[in-house]
């Protein structure tokens with residue numbers, strides 16, 4: 573018995589919609605028509621949204637990684653700017669000239685080879701980073717730390733533990749002055765210049 577003398581129709585159970593008729597119970601309530609999602613559907617939607625979120629997050633991460641890689645590539649491609657090094661007349665054939673390039677923290681060596689060719693390299697040995705020197709009597713660049721030897725034309729290692737060539741610096745003679753143009757990156761071609769008349 574309900575307040576007001578109403579009685580519970582047969583067939584009703586606790587929790588049923590007490591405001592509708594028996595026929596209405598077969599239909600969806602108004603709130604369900606306006607918000608037609610079941611809890612299971614909501615779960616599916618939540619899963620779908622979470623998947624979208626994961627995809628979006630991975631996309632952002634991938635773009636960020638690609639951006640970082642591109643930035644790192646640009647950084648490694650920063651090979652220094654062209655600048656004058658020394659008057660060519662100050663570096664006789666068969667001798668070397670030490671300078672710093674591309675920064676003041678980077679020791680470098682210019683070698684004026686017999687025959688007039690110029691070659692410039694980083695002085696940093698590619699084995700463990702000791703400083704290489706020019707040995708004119710041996711016609712070679714030599715690292716005293718572990719007796720590494722490099723070819724003065726190509727910078728390639730020819731003896732000892734180093735297995736990579738010295739970093740090459742491209743050069744050019746302009747009006748009798750040797751210029752460093754930049755540290756060569758990924759180019760195996762010789763990077764020196766032949767002596768040109770001033």
Ligand code: FES
Nearest residue numbers: 697699700715720
């Ligand atoms: S550091 Fe140059 S040979 Fe080892």
